Structure formats: C-alpha cells, structure tokens
Amino acid sequence: MVTDTGNKPPRAGMGRPQGALNKTTAALKEAILNPGPFMTLLGKVLPLQIGGDPENPLITRPMRDLTDDELTAIIIAGQKGGRSQ
Template identity: 45%
Template sequence: MTPPNAGKGRPKGVPNKTTALLKDAILKAAQTAGGGGDEGIANYLAERAIDTPGPFLALLGKVLPMQIAGDEDNPVQHIVKIERVIVRPPDRDA
C-alpha cells in the first residue's frame, strides 16, 4: 500500500532545495567579491555595470517594474525619451 501523498511531488510554491542552495551560494559569492559587508553585492554589481554593461542592463530590465506610476499628486503623464549612453570606464592603471 502506498502512502496517501505518494507521487504528488513538492507542494506548489516550495522552492527546490538545490535551487535555494545555489541561489544562496551565488549571493554569498557576489557579496564576497564586492568586499563583503552590507554593501558587498551592490559593490559587485556596480563593478559589473561598468565592466560589462550589456549583461548588467539585461539583468536590470528583468528587475525593473513593468509599469511606471507617479504619486497621486504628481502623476506621470508620459515618457518623453529613454536614452542609453555607453561611457568608457576610467583607466584603472592611473
């Protein structure tokens, strides 16, 4: 006789343990690479934004909200212009 929950798999919304472990390891590595501390991950991502802006902007596009909303007293009317400007990173040898 099989148990009553056999074959149902993981309940909906419960993350896979391997995925959660990998995510934690990636975040810890980014924090360490950025110098540790509370700002470690932000420091690491800031460096990647300068070194490799293409992948960084792709990541940014995934985390930005899909809708832009202003506050009730000053609503957003429309977006006039979005511009991407690529600048050369400062020479780090100086």
C-alpha cells in the first residue's frame, strides 16, 4: 500500500486553538456589546411589511392581551415544535 506524504500546509490538522471563538460567536458577542451598528444592519434586512395569504391572513394580538392559559398553550406548542394560532 502506498501512502501519500505530499506537501501539506504547515498547520494542517491542528484546528482552532483552545479558547478561540468561531466567527459566529465572535459576531454575536460584538453585536451584544456594541448593538448600534448591528441594529442598523438589522433594520435594513428586515421586511418593512408583513403580509399574509388573502385566504389565510396573519392574525396578530399583543402579548399583554393574552390570558395566562393562552400563553401557557403557546409555550407548550413551541416546546413540542408545533404552531399555535
């Protein structure tokens, strides 16, 4: 059996140093510590209007108008991976 011992990059297989953050974690921490630039970008990518299907329109209710039982049902449905009204 012939093994290939060709040239490899000098740090091949070493991985990320212990304690080093990946790009996603570093970006999230930066957004939490300095939210201004993040919120500016977020405002540009979020839709300005939310529209639903005319046959099945979106129904919105402020959370403060929901009863405790309705909130509990929403939480349970979310934990089960289902959707509620």
